[in-house]
Amino acid sequence: MIAEPLFHLILIFSVLLPLVSLTVLALLGVAEKEVDYWQLEHARIRLEKELQESKYMQLHQQIRPHFFFNALNAFLSLARLGKNEEMIRGMEHFALFLRYSYEPKQPLIPFKQEWAHTNNYLAVQQLRFGSRLSVSVHVDPDGERALIPCYTLQTLVENAFKHGLEKKTGEKCLTIDFRRQGNWVYLRVCDNGNEGKELSIANGGVGLENLRKRFALLFDLPTQLVLQKDERGWTEALVVWPYVPGDEG
Structure with a gap:
């Protein structure tokens, strides 16, 4: 004969065990669904980032031939005028610009690197327009x-x-x-170029909307990219994003 207390324990255990098992299985199912959901969400975000990168590179390829054509015309003009030294300097900047464009790089790079690349672009433009072009730069x-x-900077300047x-x-x-102001x-x-004229979506080109999406995808905190008029009536492209330091050097 089984003692009464032991019988009660066996009875309770046989009733509770299936219930506990079902509860555990249900929780495991929920947890598995949560894991699946986050895996799918992570995959979606990754694919969206890759898609934006692909779209941006396609845009970059569309903009570049316009600059190439104008740069080559500037070099031909300098050659006809016998300004060989200026032509050589311009071609050096042009070669550096091309080399950087085809080098593999990370989605995020230090601003110092971005500025060096854009500076080569500006050097060629300065050859094209000469004294008619005035460029003022302040880098914090x-x-x-x-x-x-x-x-980013190259697209805005282009x-x-x-x-x-x-x-x-x-x-x-x-x-x-x-400039950097605290964490921003x-x-x-x-x-x-459009001084005194009203801004429209066409003024910014398709590149600005592409950049806006890339900033939103690459940074966790809010970012901003707007096209507006400054106090002088000039066209101003303003970008604001969180400060994330890169490696030294």
């Missing part, structure tokens, strides 16, 4: 390590030329202001 040394999506400065007669002015980074690219 405290923020040079800030990470920025590659080709847009300033393509949608404004190249069509403007007389003096062409471009200003670049980059501010980049302004301004030009007088």
